[in-house]
Amino acid sequence: GEKVEQHESTLSVREGDSAVINCTYTDTASSYFPWYKQEAGKSLHFVIDIRSNVDRKQSQRLIVLLDKKAKRFSLHITATQPEDSAIYFCAASWANYNVLYFGSGTKLTVEP
Amino acid sequence: DPKIIQKPKYLVAVTGSEKILICEQYLGHNAMYWYRQSAKKPLEFMFSYSYQKLMDNQTASSRFQPQSSKKNHLDLQITALKPDDSATYFCASTPGLGAYEQYFGPGTRLTVL
Numbered sequence: 001g002e003k004v005e006q007h008e009s010t011l012s013v014r015e016g017d018s019a020v021i022n023c024t025y026t027d028t029a030s031s032y033f034p035w036y037k038q039e040a041g042k043s044l045h046f047v048i049d050i051r052s053n054v055d056r057k058q059s060q061r062l063i064v065l066l067d068k069k070a071k072r073f074s075l076h077i078t079a080t081q082p083e084d085s086a087i088y089f090c091a092a093s094w095a096n097y098n099v100l101y102f103g104s105g106t107k108l109t110v111e112p
Numbered sequence: 113d114p115k116i117i118q119k120p121k122y123l124v125a126v127t128g129s130e131k132i133l134i135c136e137q138y139l140g141h142n143a144m145y146w147y148r149q150s151a152k153k154p155l156e157f158m159f160s161y162s163y164q165k166l167m168d169n170q171t172a173s174s175r176f177q178p179q180s181s182k183k184n185h186l187d188l189q190i191t192a193l194k195p196d197d198s199a200t201y202f203c204a205s206t207p208g209l210g211a212y213e214q215y216f217g218p219g220t221r222l223t224v225l
Contacts, residue, residue: 001170032211043202044155044216051211089155098143098209099168102155 002027004092006103014111019077021106023090026071030092033066033073034100038087047088048075080110115139116217118203123222125193132179133188133220135203143167143206144186145214146178150199161186162209193224 003026013019025033034049050057050064050073057064063076077084087107091100119134137144146158160168164180175197177189190197200219206212 034213036216043218044204044214046213046215049211049213091155093211097211098145098160098162098206099157099170100214101157104154 002030002092002094002101004090004101004103006090006106008106009104010107010109012109012111013080015080015082017080019080019084019108019110021075021077021088021090021108022072023074023092023103024070024072025092025101027092027094028071029094030071030101032093032097033064034091034093035062035064035075036089036091036102038089038105040086044089077108080108082110082112084108085110114218116203116205116215118201118217118220120220121218123220125222125224127193127195127224129193130189130191131193131222133190133201133203133222135186135188135217137184137203137205137215137217139205139215140184140207141205141215142183142208144180144184145204145206146186146188147202147204147216148199149202149219158188159186160209167209190222195224198222198224 007022031052036044066073087105090103116137143162158171159178179187200221203217204214
């Protein structure tokens with residue numbers, strides 16, 4: 001099955017700086033790549049996704065890049081704020097399929 | 113109002129016992145899922161259901177049995193509990209099968225002593 005590796009287990013940035021979280025996947029058939037945020041003691045909340053027909057997607061301060069050749073995707077959070085502090089999970093899935101394979105999570109801390 | 117309800121929020125069980133985790137969603141979705149989050153495996157897909165039918169099962173153990181009595185309900189029965197089953201169990205849902213944003217419930221934190 002698909003294996004998703006999330007490279008940074010922790011990441012600390014200063015408020016206002018950018019944060020980048022990188023993930024790689026193994027299955028070339030994967031074509032859907034969502035990101036989820038989990039604040040301390042809470043559930044998961046969808047933040048952004050990208051599908052394999054594009055290589056970049058932006059939603060406000062969030063940018064997702066996809067490199068299909070390298071089987072790599074990344075989440076860029078620009079102009080970070082303290083409320084961005086959370087654990088971020090990347091995931092991968094096949095098209096028209098509902099099973100999400102998650103990475104191990106990156107704990108992002110945004111310091112004031 | 114919460115759109116996905118999971119009950120109970122916390123659950124403590126003894127080894128060998130059986131428990132049922134409840135999930136109800138009020139989003140009008142047709143597909144529901146169970147995930148497990150533990151220290152060993154941060155987020156692990158368990159089951160998916162669509163229109164009350166099992167679509168995918170990636171749980172090796174038959175001790176875990178999903179039950180869907182209504183389209184918006186997907187409970188999880190766990191028998192012969194082991195300490196390794198200790199985890200937070202999340203229910204999620206999507207409008208249908210396919211690559212959609214998944215909406216997660218608040219989770220049930222299970223501790224097996």
